[in-house]
Amino acid sequence: MSDAREHHLRALELPVVEAARALVGCTIAHADSSGVIVETEAYHEIEPACHAFVGITQRTKTLFAPPGIAYVYRSYGIHALLNVVVEREGVGAAVLIRALEPLTGVQRMRERRGRERLTDLCSGPGKLTQALAIGLELNATPLLGGPVALGPPPRGREEPRLIDGPRIGITRAVELPWRFCAAGNRHVSRPWPPGLLD
DNA sequence: CATGGGATTGACT
DNA sequence: GTCAATCCCATGC
Numbered sequence: 001m002s003d004a005r006e007h008h009l010r011a012l013e014l015p016v017v018e019a020a021r022a023l024v025g026c027t028i029a030h031a032d033s034s035g036v037i038v039e040t041e042a043y044h045e046i047e048p049a050c051h052a053f054v055g056i057t058q059r060t061k062t063l064f065a066p067p068g069i070a071y072v073y074r075s076y077g078i079h080a081l082l083n084v085v086v087e088r089e090g091v092g093a094a095v096l097i098r099a100l101e102p103l104t105g106v107q108r109m110r111e112r113r114g115r116e117r118l119t120d121l122c123s124g125p126g127k128l129t130q131a132l133a134i135g136l137e138l139n140a141t142p143l144l145g146g147p148v149a150l151g152p153p154p155r156g157r158e159e160p161r162l163i164d165g166p167r168i169g170i171t172r173a174v175e176l177p178w179r180f181c182a183a184g185n186r187h188v189s190r191p192w193p194p195g196l197l198d
Numbered sequence: 199c200a201t202g203g204g205a206t207t208g209a210c211t
Numbered sequence: 212g213t214c215a216a217t218c219c220c221a222t223g224c
Contacts, residue, residue: 041205049205059220076206077217083205096205126206136219169205189206 016093035100045092048172052092063092079126
């Protein structure tokens with residue numbers, strides 16, 4: 001069977017872990033810059049690492065929105081982190097975008113980041129929001145037809161092979177292998193040592 | 199109303 | 212390797 005809809009649209013209809021896998025390779029664009037998603041993590045209300053675990057509050061209500069909404073929140077009082085809300089309205093689930101491979105508007109990213117090296121621009125969830133000028137004001141905005149644009153993989157780009165592993169920086173539900181990286185990509189937040197890949 | 203704890207990063211030893 | 216910055220929000224008194 002086939003599905004003519006674009007890859008990112010199908011990803012938004014999947015359960016959160018599958019969505020996290022499917023979103024690797026898709027693109028995110030904002031403020032004249034864009035990049036290819038190379039690292040994601042899945043979060044779901046059934047597990048305590050997810051903000052939605054506590055239920056609907058002022059902070060978490062965005063997580064319970066319909067698929068395709070941006071959940072942007074402040075981390076460590078400093079950084080804005082971008083998530084893609086998925087699963088049906090009323091279910092708290094989202095995919096954290098942890099790293100991008102810079103695609104367009106790279107010079108603007110350099111200016112916003114104050115760094116030159118390509119691998120310093122979007123290789124972390126706080127870095128990529130700074131590079132793309134994504135702030136808390138974009139929380140709850142749509143990722144289709146909104147200011148932040150989720151798009152399909154660039155034409156002709158090979159589908160990435162995925163590496164999974166435990167999520168980064170959490171203290172609860174650490175056993176779930178819900179982090180997904182494009183294998184061998186140098187723009188992930190924590191590059192693996194040489195030789196670890198086959 | 200006070201408190202504690204981060205889905206991180208960058209600077210420093 | 213260690214560690215501070217910094218602020219929003221959930222929780223508890």
